[in-house]
Amino acid sequence: DGPLTLEQCLQSFTEREILSERDTWYCPQCKQHQRASKEMALWSAPTELIIHLKRFSQHEGGSSFSLFSSDKIETLVTFPVKGLDISHYVRSPSLQGQDLVYDL
Numbered sequence: 171d172g173p174l175t176l177e178q179c180l181q182s183f184t185e186r187e188i189l190s191e192r193d194t195w196y197c198p199q200c201k202q203h204q205r206a207s208k209e210m211a212l213w214s215a216p217t218e219l220i221i222h223l224k225r226f227s228q229h230e231g232g233s234s235f236s237l238f239s240s241d242k243i244e245t246l247v248t249f250p251v252k253g254l255d256i257s258h259y260v261r262s263p264s265l266q267g268q269d270l271v272y273d274l
Contacts, residue, residue, distance in 0.1 A: 176249035179223065184210050184259050211261040215270045219256070223247060249274060 186209040189195075194203035226240040257270040 171245060173246035173248050176221070176247055176254065179221075179247060180256070180259050184212075212256065212259050213262050215256065215260055215262075215265055215268075219254075219272045219274075 186207050188207045189205065191205065193206070195206035196202075197204045225243055227243055228238045228240045230238055252273045254272045254274060255270060256272065257265075257268065260266075260270055
């Protein structure tokens with residue numbers, strides 16, 4: 171696996187995710203647990219943008235002391251020093267069509 175771009179990370183973060191059967195949603199209409207999906211998006215554009223990348227991945231099957239163990243993520247993430255456009259990830263109607271470009 172080669173390096174990822176920051177744009178690829180943002181795209182992955184904002185993609186719709188179908189939740190597992192362990193993460194069902196209780197529907198108040200039909201009074202039953204239903205499979206659900208979640209989707210993340212940015213609502214506004216801050217004056218200063220801070221992006222925190224996940225450094226560790228967790229998975230089941232840790233030691234006898236823990237149900238989970240973690241591994242350090244070694245994937246290199248490249249990013250533009252100038253011109254990071256986040257307009258594709260912002261959902262606020264008042265910001266649609268505006269330039270939302272950051273220099274890092």
